[in-house]
Every structure is written in C-alpha cells, then in structure tokens.
Amino acid sequence: MSYITYNAAKPLDFTAIGRLCIDLNANEINRPMEETMTFTKYVGGSPANIAIGMSRLGMKTSFIGKVANDQMGRFITTYLENNQIATSGVVTDDSGAVTGLAFTEIKSPSECSILMYRDNVADLKLKPQEVREELIANSKMLLISGTALAQSPSREAVFLAIDYARKHGVVIAFDLDYRPYTWSSPEETAIYYNLAAEKCDIIMGTREEFDNMETFEPNPERDDHVTAAKWFNYSAQIVIIKHGKDGSIAYTKDGASHRAKSFPAKVIKTFGAGDSYAAGFLYGSMQGWSIEKSMEFGSAAACIVISSHSCSDAMPSAEQVQDYIDRCNRGEIIV
Ligand SMILES: Nc1ncnc2c1ncn2[C@@H]1O[C@H](COP(=O)(O)OP(=O)(O)O)[C@@H](O)[C@H]1O
Numbered sequence: 001m002s003y004i005t006y007n008a009a010k011p012l013d014f015t016a017i018g019r020l021c022i023d024l025n026a027n028e029i030n031r032p033m034e035e036t037m038t039f040t041k042y043v044g045g046s047p048a049n050i051a052i053g054m055s056r057l058g059m060k061t062s063f064i065g066k067v068a069n070d071q072m073g074r075f076i077t078t079y080l081e082n083n084q085i086a087t088s089g090v091v092t093d094d095s096g097a098v099t100g101l102a103f104t105e106i107k108s109p110s111e112c113s114i115l116m117y118r119d120n121v122a123d124l125k126l127k128p129q130e131v132r133e134e135l136i137a138n139s140k141m142l143l144i145s146g147t148a149l150a151q152s153p154s155r156e157a158v159f160l161a162i163d164y165a166r167k168h169g170v171v172i173a174f175d176l177d178y179r180p181y182t183w184s185s186p187e188e189t190a191i192y193y194n195l196a197a198e199k200c201d202i203i204m205g206t207r208e209e210f211d212n213m214e215t216f217e218p219n220p221e222r223d224d225h226v227t228a229a230k231w232f233n234y235s236a237q238i239v240i241i242k243h244g245k246d247g248s249i250a251y252t253k254d255g256a257s258h259r260a261k262s263f264p265a266k267v268i269k270t271f272g273a274g275d276s277y278a279a280g281f282l283y284g285s286m287q288g289w290s291i292e293k294s295m296e297f298g299s300a301a302a303c304i305v306i307s308s309h310s311c312s313d314a315m316p317s318a319e320q321v322q323d324y325i326d327r328c329n330r331g332e333i334i335v
C-alpha cells in the first residue's frame with residue numbers, strides 16, 4: 001500500500017521551493033577545518049539537493065527559488081538546467097543579496113559539521129508574488145523545506161506555495177531541514193514549523209528536528225509515536241522520523257509503523273544522507289511502491305551519497321540505487 005495518490009494528469013512530477021546555495025566541501029578530509037586548505041564547489045541547499053536527486057531518478061522536475069545576481073547564482077541555475085530541472089521559477093535577486101555558502105568539515109566519517117555563511121542571502125528574499133502558481137498547479141508533488149520559513153518574505157512565499165498546492169490537489173512533502181542559522185528563537189521555530197506541517201501530506205525529519213517542533217508540547221521521552229500521532233489529526237498521511245545509521249521509521253495514518261534499517265556504507269561524510277533519502281523515498285512513493293520498498297530505496301540512495309564527496313553531484317540514478325540494494329543483498333558491500 002502506498003498511502004498517497006498522485007494526479008497522473010499533471011505534466012510535472014516534482015517541484016521544490018526554497019534555497020539554492022553552494023556547498024564547499026573540504027578536499028583534505030579527516031581533519032578539522034582549521035587545517036583544510038581547499039574545497040570543491042557544488043550546488044547545495046537541501047531542497048536543491050532533493051530536486052537534483054529526483055531529476056536523476058527520472059522525475060520531471062522544476063524549482064522555485066531566488067538566486068543572487070552573481071557568478072555563484074549563474075553557476076547554480078546552469079547546473080539545474082544541465083540536470084534537466086526547469087528553472088522558469090528561479091528568479092534573480094535585484095537587491096544585492098548574496099549566495100548562501102555551506103563550508104563542510106569532514107573530521108572523520110562520523111564527525112562532520114557545516115559552517116554556514118547566510119547573511120543577506122538571496123534564497124530568503126523570494127517574494128510571494130514571485131511564486132508561479134501554474135508551476136505548482138502542474139506538479140504532482142510540491143516539496144517545501146523548513147529553512148525557507150526562517151525569514152520574510154521567503155516565509156510568506158512558502159505559505160502561498162502551500163495554498164496553491166492545496167487548491168490544485170498537489171501532494172505536499174515537507175522536509176524539516178532545520179538549520180539554526182537565521183532562526184531567532186525556539187518559539188519562532190516551533191510556531192512556523194507547526195503551521196506549515198499542519199498542511200502537509202508527508203512530513204520527514206530527524207528526531208532532533210522534530211524535537212524543535214515540540215517546544216509547546218513537550219515529549220520528554222522523545223517518543224516517535226507521540227510525535228507522529230499529532231500530525232494525523234491534520235493533513236498528514238505519512239510521517240517519517242530518521243535516526244541516522246539506526247535507520248528510519250515511517251508512521252502512517254492507519255496507525256501502522258514501518259521500519260527501515262540502514263544499509264552498510266563506506267562512509268566519507270554523513271551530510272547529504274537526508275536529502276538523498278528524501279529523493280529515494282519520494283520517488284518510490286510516486287511509483288506507487290509500498291512504504292517499505294520506498295524507504296529501502298531512500299536508504300540505499302543515502303548510502304551512495306554518503307560514500308561520495310558531494311551531496312548534489314553524487315545523487316544516483318534509479319539503476320545505481322537498485323544495483324546498490326542488489327549488491328548489499330548479495331553481501332558484496334562490506335564495511
Ligand atoms: N552512517 C550511515 N550508514 C548508512 N546509512 C546511513 C548512515 N547515516 C544515515 N544513513 C541513511 O540515511 C538516512 C537519513 O539519515 P539521517 O542522518 O537520519 O538524516 P539527515 O542527513 O537529514 O540528518 C537514514 O535513515 C539511513 O538510511
């Protein structure tokens with residue numbers, strides 16, 4: 001059972017709204033950033049990574065966002081176009097805003113962190129009037145991402161996109177994607193995350209990300225079941241709580257829970273796991289696969305990305321993901 005019905009008449013499979021940024025991933029790995037001298041540039045930002053993942057998996061994909069009017073902004077737009085992602089919804093800032101940067105530190109395969117430069121970033125300047133209704137109306141799924149709710153006018157742009165999606169029968173997926181930068185208080189974070197989550201069909205996040213939403217409804221045991229149950233009183237059909245290497249649990253509106261183990265992986269760095277998992281899972285859901293099969297696909301896609309240097313550029317094709325699953329099942333991936 002797949003739990004979600006997509007409108008097959010819509011020409012676009014997937015539209016994401018939110019940040020388009022740059023990742024600068026440390027080339028000299030297994031050391032602190034203080035000792036890192038060179039970085040490789042990739043397109044980044046969680047919703048951008050997920051859109052690239054969906055496109056690599058063969059989904060007709062478009063993006064709604066804002067880029068800086070500079071070399072980095074043009075690099076991002078060109079990369080999306082080269083990856084068959086429609087950019088008619090990507091507007092260029094005219095206020096002198098800059099491109100958000102995420103420098104990544106890879107101290108060890110399990111000790112990774114991100115140093116973000118996000119003052120006056122173009123992605124948070126997306127205005128409601130720049131959100132093209134027809135792009136959303138023509139999509140089977142809209143993906144929103146929590147960081148875009150951190151500031152106005154991007155916050156209002158995302159809420160308008162949600163309204164358009166609901167008006168036109170578009171499935172809404174919410175990747176919580178919590179980045180502390182640009183949020184001003186735990187209360188502000190919880191209020192806007194909750195307001196958005198109420199309207200979404202699929203909600204995905206890590207345990208820590210869901211904790212941030214529970215400021216006003218403490219869940220002292222950090223019980224996944226308690227967390228998920230709340231959302232079935234609103235619009236949610238599926239709530240996924242991710243636990244890194246320990247796998248993930250999907251709760252569904254019928255009261256069932258579905259667990260996915262992680263696959264073995266030769267990990268280079270852990271970031272990018274969530275974005276590739278999201279792309280793999282959402283792809284499976286759009287194929288009408290069971291929750292378990294979709295989660296398995298997401299988990300294997302995550303392994304491919306965390307075994308690679310980049311997030312966006314390493315997003316796999318469906319054949320690569322299936323091959324990874326087959327190799328794991330044959331015991332060929334030994335960590
Ligand atoms: N070290 C790991 N080894 C294998 N799979 C992993 C590992 N870390 C994450 N994953 C896979 O990626 C999924 C998402 O990872 P997680 O770390 O929970 O999300 P995020 O990157 O958003 O923090 C997990 O459910 C798991 O399937």
Ligand SMILES: O=C(O)C[C@@H](O)[C@H](O)C(=O)COP(=O)(O)O
Nearest residue numbers: 044045046271272273274275311
């Ligand atoms: O989200 C960002 O702005 C940075 C990402 O591009 C980054 O590479 C990353 O951290 C991915 O996040 P994750 O998939 O949740 O680990």
